[in-house]
Amino acid sequence: MSRHTPVMTVMVAAVRKAARGLQRDFGEVENLQVSMKGPGDFVSAADKKAEKVLFEELSKARPGYGFLMEESGVVEGADKSHRWIIDPLDGTTNFLHGIPHFAISLGLERDGQMVAGVIYNPVTDELYLAEKGQGAFLNDRRLRVSARRDITQCVIGCGIPHIGRPGHEEFITEERAVMLNCSGVRRMGAASLDLAYVAAGRFDGFWERALAPWDMAAGIVLVREAGGTVSNAQGGDDILGSGSIMAGNEMIHAQLGKVLKAARNAA
Ligand code: IPD
Ligand code: CA
Numbered sequence: 488m489s490r491h492t493p494v495m496t497v498m499v500a501a502v503r504k505a506a507r508g509l510q511r512d513f514g515e516v517e518n519l520q521v522s523m524k525g526p527g528d529f530v531s532a533a534d535k536k537a538e539k540v541l542f543e544e545l546s547k548a549r550p551g552y553g554f555l556m557e558e559s560g561v562v563e564g565a566d567k568s569h570r571w572i573i574d575p576l577d578g579t580t581n582f583l584h585g586i587p588h589f590a591i592s593l594g595l596e597r598d599g600q601m602v603a604g605v606i607y608n609p610v611t612d613e614l615y616l617a618e619k620g621q622g623a624f625l626n627d628r629r630l631r632v633s634a635r636r637d638i639t640q641c642v643i644g645c646g647i648p649h650i651g652r653p654g655h656e657e658f659i660t661e662e663r664a665v666m667l668n669c670s671g672v673r674r675m676g677a678a679s680l681d682l683a684y685v686a687a688g689r690f691d692g693f694w695e696r697a698l699a700p701w702d703m704a705a706g707i708v709l710v711r712e713a714g715g716t717v718s719n720a721q722g723g724d725d726i727l728g729s730g731s732i733m734a735g736n737e738m739i740h741a742q743l744g745k746v747l748k749a750a751r752n753a754a
């Protein structure tokens with residue numbers, strides 16, 4: 488987008504600044520990978536550092552806005568209608584393993600509604616952004632969800648709740664059904680980028696459960712502004728509160744919903 492709104496300018500600047508550290512640290516992880524020490528603690532420090540940069544930059548630019556952050560939790564602001572929702576490093580497992588598929592995810596909520604989102608993968612330099620009513624973009628290119636009309640021709644992204652965690656068995660049931668009804672399933676490991684991929688038409692659809700608000704906040708705006716439909720995994724409106732999400736173009740979203748529901752009912 489050549490003309491960013493003032494708030495989008497603030498968001499992009501904060502994300503790019505935090506990303507510089509993350510990218511440096513990712514280079515370091517690749518080195519630590521081969522040492523016996525392992526990069527675990529290093530990664531959690533990288534994560535916190537990125538969040539701190541975001542917090543400082545956003546507090547400076549918009550004093551009073553509240554925060555919901557993965558690492559530091561809730562910071563109330565004087566302005567009760569605005570809240571930043573932040574995942575400073577989405578795709579931690581990928582980052583830890585030297586897999587260049589992770590992102591910073593920054594969403595802005597206004598009066599309980601997601602109104603802007605930025606998702607940035609510093610390794611590929613892919614910056615996804617969207618603001619309500621302004622469209623969705625990847626770098627300077629306008630995004631549109633895929634136009635496929637039949638789920639059997641679709642690539643569907645998903646996330647797998649760990650074995651033993653809530654939602655795991657339900658996922659296995661659902662995934663079997665989706666695999667039988669589409670042309671490919673992907674588990675990439677960063678929910679924010681999964682949603683950005685739906686917005687970019689790379690994935691035709693996506694669903695996942697047991698997510699946190701910061702995994703989804705920015706991606707919701709991206710998908711909607713790219714002309715897609717997004718709901719919780721049951722098809723309902725409460726996404727952030729439910730912790731589940733389902734996205735696609737209007738037709739694929741509906742077909743995916745049907746496949747998931749039939750699988751659950753048959754289980
Ligand atoms: C995780 C990623 C992953 C999803 C997990 C999330 P994190 O976030 O988004 O794709 O399946 O449930 O927790 O821990 O890497 O920020
Ligand atoms: Ca996350």
Ligand code: CA
Nearest residue numbers: 557574576577
């Ligand atoms: Ca994270």
